[in-house]
Amino acid sequence: MVKLKFSGILLILIIYFVILHTPSIAQVNDSLYDELDAPVDTAYFYKKLYNYSKNRKAAYFLYKSVFNPPKWVNATKKTKKKSKNDPLRKFENKIIRKIEVISLDPTGTSISDTSRHPHSVLQKTVNKIHIESRRRTILNYVLIKRNDSLDILLLKESERLLRSTGFIRDVRMELRAVSGTRDSVDIYIYSQDYWSIRPDIVASTSRVKYSVNDRNFLGFGHLFDLKVTDLLKESSPPILDGSYTVPSLGTSYVSPKFYYGTSEENNIRGIVINRPFYSPLTQWAGGLDLYSRVYTDSIRFTSDTIIKYFYRSFTTDFWAGYSANLRKGITVEERSTRLVSAVRFSRTRYPKVTPGTDQLKELFSGGELYLASLSFSARKYVTDKYIFKFGDVEDVPDGRKLTLTSGVEKRFTGSRFYVGIAGALGSYFENIGYLYSGIGFGAFVQNDKKTIGLIRTEFIYFSPLLKMNRWYLRNFIETRFIYGVNRASNEFLYLNTDDGIPGYREEIPKGSSRLTLTFQSVLFSPVEFLGFRFAPIVLAGYGLIGDYNQTVFGSKLYQTYGLGLLIKNELLVLNTFQITFAIYPILPQGGIDYRFNPVKLSEDRFRDFDISRPGIEPFQ
Structure with a gap:
């Protein structure tokens, strides 16, 4: 068992932050855009x-x-x-x-x-x-x-x-x-607008799901999302999942969101009103969430104990934050360096939980969470192209932040103290590329009970746009590590999540620690045929899962290898689409799996340095 000492963790984080505190000077040369365009x-x-x-x-x-x-x-x-x-x-x-x-x-x-x-x-x-x-x-x-x-x-x-x-x-x-x-x-x-309407139909032998998403409803910039599922073999009404979001009421940046769902996975109704720290210059931010949820699922407490449960919950979540300028001056660096304080109150009630076992009562006991955070943040943005989007201008976050969070959680089993610290920094160097690193620690401390917590680290890198005659290459590397300390018997880490192996679907292995490594190369081709432009993709992913009896380095290495193609044609309406193929040579049950289009390459994988509501380091 690894014993955590908070003072040691704090010292490591401070050294890490101070060493890399100096902002980058060499940035991307804008003249590159003209050449690429x-x-x-x-x-x-x-x-x-x-x-x-x-x-x-x-x-x-x-x-x-x-x-x-x-x-x-x-x-x-x-x-x-x-x-x-x-x-x-x-x-x-x-x-x-x-x-x-x-x-x-x-x-x-x-x-x-x-x-x-x-x-x-x-x-x-x-x-x-x-x-x-x-x-x-x-x-x-x-x-x-x-x-x-x-x-x-x-x-x-x-x-x-x-x-x-x-x-x-x-x-x-x-x-x-x-x-x-x-x-x-x-x-x-x-x-220039995007074509904003995205219809979709997914059919199987048991159900048909119709969905439509409009990111610019009637030209107001509102987001409308609706999914209707027809259960073909059941005499039940259609399942509805929908939301409507107003990104900003006028120029206030106050954004209300209304959502309604009747599915088993998303039977939730509520409203969210939020005003984020949308810019480094924003002074005030805050939000209020009000929602209810009905949920049915099963949970495994031990290897031979599985309980099917049902609950109804109501949640109220409020937060507010203030950002003050730390440095006087007129430069971007001086105006964007902020000290941010924030508070949060969250309350969840479970008026109905069945069956009423002691294990479920403890898990769904409800409670109140009081958190406060103090953050240092300095951020700006560098524009570049051909990173995650095919030729569109992208804003790359450049900055650093350090956040201290503490508070109290009141539950059925008593009150426990929470403390967390997280740091992140990233810079875009002209001849090296983009470097991002983050580290975090969070723990619940309660008298006469074991400390429950986690440690996480992550590193993200992508290269400068490398020119080879008329070809352009960009390489990506991402690695993440998370280690859980004294987690509950029903808390696990998996490889089939966004932070796991690309396209991996199996629920095994699972454990209390995880290490993943992903490589990706995108080659932007000068070849053009009938207006089509192509970008071949090569990717590889590796993942390890450990538990309290075996470290990640002593576990089986799960892998994926894939090829893909990004295709773009400015002369067509749907101008960008992708094709991927991946092989999974190691599976828990043995054998090899081949999949067509298992990986959807996200167009927004940046880690920003903005500050949001105080939160608990997630174990996921």
């Missing part, structure tokens, strides 16, 4: 195809329906590298005379070339069906207002916030000096 010379192919089809009605109709050819004049256009000096600085502190919003359709348009228009029948039809983002929806995310003095940091934060909405693919803010004045500036916001 230079169009591939396919003009000859398109021109030959156009000349062939223009005098043939059927061929020309198909051509117009499928393709939106680039302008021949721009096909071999050379790009110039940007100056390292920020051209926006000359507009700093000028008075904003007006803010114009130009919203571009999701298909056949471009932020970098606003003269580009859709030509294919399919794209024009999609754009007509699509409801574009409303002007007020865009302005709700803009932190600068008319008649304000221009703050370049707020301008760049507004761009980032718009890209983070999920319904804006890209945004560019253009500053123009006002003719006849020296102290005024006009701002033009060019935003």
Whole structure:
């Protein structure tokens, strides 16, 4: 049994944080974007195809329906590298005379070339069906207002916030000096929508699940999600799971979410009202959750004791936080260095639990949680491309944070004290790549009982975009370790979670400690065929599960190896999709498993350095 000493853990975390406290200086060169965005010379192919089809009605109709050819004049256009000096600085502190919003359709348009228009029948039809983002929806995310003095940091934060909405693919803010004045500036916001509606149907012999997701409902930026499941062989009403989210009430960043579910896994109804620390400059944040849940499942307490249970619960969860500036100055680093204090109260009640065994009473006894946290945070963002998204601008978090959390949990079995500490830092170095590391410790301490806790570490790396002739390669490495201390008999770690092995589905092995390692390489190809661009993917994943009788290094090594292909065509409506194939050479029951499309590569795998509600380190 490993004995934890909190003072030792605290010392390790402080040393870790201090050693890597210095922020990175060498950052990614923006001039890379121009080079990557230079169009591939396919003009000859398109021109030959156009000349062939223009005098043939059927061929020309198909051509117009499928393709939106680039302008021949721009096909071999050379790009110039940007100056390292920020051209926006000359507009700093000028008075904003007006803010114009130009919203571009999701298909056949471009932020970098606003003269580009859709030509294919399919794209024009999609754009007509699509409801574009409303002007007020865009302005709700803009932190600068008319008649304000221009703050370049707020301008760049507004761009980032718009890209983070999920319904804006890209945004560019253009500053123009006002003719006849020296102290005024006009701002033009060019935003391109995503195609926001995602329908889906999943069928089996026993059920059919229909779902629709709209990330920009009626152009208001609201998120609407609905799933309806029809149990074909049962005379029961359809199962409903739905939610409706308003990302921001006006410019307040107060976001209410309503959700309703009737399925066994998600029989939950409630409302969440939240205002996060959406920007490094945000001072106040907080939230309130109110929801009820009905749940049926079974749980294993020992190797031969499995209990099927039912419960009904009600939860109230409130938190509030305040962020104060730690450093005086005008630089991004100085303005983004914050000291954040936050408090949280959470209460859960179980008015009905069946059967009423002592084990279930202890597990579902309800209780109250009181937490307070004090955090140091410094964050900014670096823009790059070709990381997790295929060519879209991405905001890479760059910063560090340290959080101390303590509090009391009151339960049926008595009160216990909680203490936790977590640190993280990440920087994007121009010639090395992106480095992120995190470490955390959390423990419940109760008189006359064993301390229950965990230790976790993680490391994430991705390389700079490596150029090989006209090919571009980016490599990724992720490793995570978690160790549980005196966890309950029904608490386990698995390999089939998001932090486990990619695509692994088995519930065995399970234990109290886990170590995973994942490699991934993406090769962005210059090959273009009929407007399609390709990015081959190679991945490998490894996982170890240990328990209190055997360390992770003494356990069986589970593995996966996979190949995939990212495919993108700007001339088509659904412009990015992926195909993957993986092999699992070691299974708990023996044998080898092959799977088609087991892995869905996420488009949002960054770890940010923002501060949220005080919480307990999760054992999962």
